[in-house]
Amino acid sequence: MKVTKNTIQDSIELKTKISNDQNFLDKIDDVVNTCIECLENGNSIWWCGNGGSAADAQHLAAELSGRFYFDRPPLASEALHVNTSYMTAVANDYSYDVIYSRYLAGCGKKGDVLIGISTSGNSTNVVNAFKTAQEKEITTIGMTGSKLSGMAEFGDIILNVPSSDTPRIQECHIMIGHIICEQIESRLFGNDI
16 A cells, blocks of 8 residues: 555655746746647647557647537647558558658648657657658657657757656656646637637
């Protein structure tokens, strides 16, 4: 029982650390503002990650394209890995390292936003997507952990959770992602729709 309680307490302490870091909170607000501007200009928000981070990317994209708290018009938001035929073909014919960058090269447009999720910040396919995004003038936002990473080199805004513990970082990523989705929905539509 003590192990379970310690795990919960570690998660609480990390989230408390973030909630007390005004610079981190300001960066979350910068992400929200960037995403709202993107959507208001008729652009799209793209998401990518691997493993659990891919699941988070798909989850958060759906919060925007579907709904979060209330009924409202859908928003242009998608995870880059949802077309498994594309992903497996490109991974097989080219390399897993280019699955996201190749898709973004074909579908991404100037003014879009790419949100990459990686606990290490060094996932090659995510870093490559950031490079392509930079070339296409797509704003890059990284959600990662505390270690210096390749994503930071190509990211416009980096939300680096102050931890090196993968499960705790992932818990914070989904919390931050939910905050971003909630704020986008609330600020674009209010809650009277």
